[in-house]
Amino acid sequence: xxxxxxxxxxxxxxxxxxxxxxxxxxxxxxxxxxxxxxxxxxxxxxxxxxxxxxxxxxxxxxxxxxxxxxxxxxxxxxxxxxxxxxxxxxxxxxxxxxxxxxxxxxxxxxxxxxxxxxxxxxxxxxxxxxxxxxxxxxxxxxxxxxxxxxxxxxxxxxxxxxxxxxxxxxxxxxxx
Amino acid sequence: xxxxxxxxxxxxxxxxxxxxxxxxxxxxxxxxxxxxxxxxxxxxxxxxxxxxxxxxxxxxxxxxxxxxxxxxxxxxxxxxxxxxxxxxxxxxxxxxxxxxxxxxxxxxxxxxxxxxxxxxxxxxxxxxxxxxxxxxxxxxxxxxxxxxxxxxxxxxxxxxxxxxxxxxxxxxxxxxxxxxxxxxxxxxxxxxxxxxxxxxxxxxxxxxxxxxxxxxxxxxxxxxxxxxxxxxxxxxxxxxxxxxxxxxxxxxxxxxxxxxxxxxxxxxxxxxxxxxxxxxxxxxxxxxxxxxxxxxxxxxxxxxxx
Numbered sequence: 001x002x003x004x005x006x007x008x009x010x011x012x013x014x015x016x017x018x019x020x021x022x023x024x025x026x027x028x029x030x031x032x033x034x035x036x037x038x039x040x041x042x043x044x045x046x047x048x049x050x051x052x053x054x055x056x057x058x059x060x061x062x063x064x065x066x067x068x069x070x071x072x073x074x075x076x077x078x079x080x081x082x083x084x085x086x087x088x089x090x091x092x093x094x095x096x097x098x099x100x101x102x103x104x105x106x107x108x109x110x111x112x113x114x115x116x117x118x119x120x121x122x123x124x125x126x127x128x129x130x131x132x133x134x135x136x137x138x139x140x141x142x143x144x145x146x147x148x149x150x151x152x153x154x155x156x157x158x159x160x161x162x163x164x165x166x167x168x169x170x171x172x173x174x175x176x
Numbered sequence: 177x178x179x180x181x182x183x184x185x186x187x188x189x190x191x192x193x194x195x196x197x198x199x200x201x202x203x204x205x206x207x208x209x210x211x212x213x214x215x216x217x218x219x220x221x222x223x224x225x226x227x228x229x230x231x232x233x234x235x236x237x238x239x240x241x242x243x244x245x246x247x248x249x250x251x252x253x254x255x256x257x258x259x260x261x262x263x264x265x266x267x268x269x270x271x272x273x274x275x276x277x278x279x280x281x282x283x284x285x286x287x288x289x290x291x292x293x294x295x296x297x298x299x300x301x302x303x304x305x306x307x308x309x310x311x312x313x314x315x316x317x318x319x320x321x322x323x324x325x326x327x328x329x330x331x332x333x334x335x336x337x338x339x340x341x342x343x344x345x346x347x348x349x350x351x352x353x354x355x356x357x358x359x360x361x362x363x364x365x366x367x368x369x370x371x372x373x374x375x376x377x378x379x380x381x382x383x384x385x386x387x388x389x390x391x392x393x394x395x396x397x398x399x400x401x402x403x404x405x406x407x408x409x410x411x412x413x414x415x416x417x418x419x420x421x422x423x424x425x426x427x428x429x430x431x432x433x434x435x436x437x438x439x440x441x442x443x444x445x446x447x448x449x450x451x452x453x454x455x456x457x458x459x460x461x462x463x464x465x466x467x468x469x470x471x472x473x474x475x476x477x478x479x480x481x482x
Contacts, residue, residue, distance in 0.1 A: 042242065042245060042246065044239075044242045044243040044245075044246075045243065046239065046240065046340065046341035046422055047236075047239060047340070047341070048239060049239055049242045049243065052242050063402045063403070064402055064403030064408070065402045065403060066402075068402060075400050076398050076399045076400065077399055077400045077401065077402070078396060078399040078400075078401050078405075078408060078409070078412065079401065079402050079403070079408070080403060080408045080411055080412065105415075106246070106412050106415060108246060108249065108399070109399075110249055111398065116245065116246035117246075118243060118246040118415075118419065120341055120345070
């Protein structure tokens with residue numbers, strides 16, 4: 001009777017250790033699989049598709065509450081973009097991110113590490129002329145000062161002031 | 177009165193330009209040939225212009241598609257209109273927006289859209305839904321004005337070719353204004369999808385506002401948001417309409433251009449065939465005239481001799 005009991009006990013223990021061993025083996029094999037390090041970026045404008053299905057390491061987006069970075073396996077997110085700089089790091093720890101100035105738009109990060117960025121207009125930071133930005137900022141400020149309160153002109157002038165200010169900040173100009 | 181007129185016609189066919197007994201004179205055939213050749217020149221040049229414009233339209237459409245792909249997670253895929261039952265349109269109040277062209281001579285694009293718009297509205301009404309229409313394009317407006325009547329709540333005509341995002345976003349503002357004021361549940365876009373220069377298909381695209389489950393709880397719960405989520409989703413929906421209309425407009429434009437190219441090519445070919453058959457007729461008439469003159473001369477000469 002006792003022998004049977006011991007046998008039963010040992011068989012359960014054996015099966016349990018077997019079970020643990022198998023789990024450990026599976027975990028070991030899973031960790032040796034390479035986990036994806038790159039996320040997929042779709043960045044398009046109405047008149048130009050900048051990136052479609054591009055594999056990049058990180059994207060930094062100018063969201064409503066400030067800049068936020070998206071890497072692989074980021075939590076799914078929907079964000080309204082403010083006028084600001086969008087940076088793309090193609091390789092991990094890259095020191096030369098590709099910079100674009102976006103005038104606005106939306107960024108959706110999906111479950112499968114795909115990020116869609118859609119903007120009506122975006123330009124490479126290098127293509128922006130700092131003198132033109134300062135000049136436009138001054139004229140936009142003047143327009144804002146002279147526009148009637150609550151009019152469409154005031155709203156448009158306000159948008160121009162904010163966008164030019166953001167462009168100036170991106171270029172390193174201190175526009176007041 | 178009638179017999180007098182007929183005798184006058186028979187007596188002076190040339191003055192009254194009447195075809196006598198179905199046999200056209202040489203001059204009339206020649207006139208017809210000249211005018212057909214002119215038409216052939218016009219249709220041939222229209223075809224070449226359309227072919228050139230099609231290149232631009234194709235490029236624009238190929239850029240508009242990836243631009244619109246961002247919203248594919250938030251809306252259904254476009255569905256072919258052929259044999260469609262329109263049962264996948266959610267809600268009880270729908271706004272139908274068909275895309276048609278401004279100018280004519282573009283083949284069957286507009287008649288297919290008109291036909292499918294009527295079918296769509298009929299089947300949505302059968303499902304007990306409230307339907308209204310905003311028409312884009314003059315051809316659609318004139319074709320659907322009578323059949324749809326009071327269902328039409330707006331139309332966008334006089335849109336200047338080729339169109340860009342700014343234009344489509346201002347179009348979408350009108351659609352959004354109607355959508356919000358009428359408290360619709362969904363929008364159905366009907367447009368021609370350009371497949372290749374010879375083929376285009378009618379498709380419809382359903383877009384509805386992202387709603388919370390059963391009217392309560394969070395909208396789009398799978399997604400986080402770094403701002404006021406309700407406001408962001410509201411704004412994003414408006415942007416989605418603009419983006420979708422931009423894509424539909426570009427796609428429909430490419431389809432229209434390819435259809436115009438095909439129609440003008442057919443017209444040129446038909447004009448060419450007509451000119452060939454008219455040339456044969458003309459030559460026959462000319463030879464008959466020459467033969468008649470010869471016979472007159474010869475019989476006259478032989479009468480003098482003999």
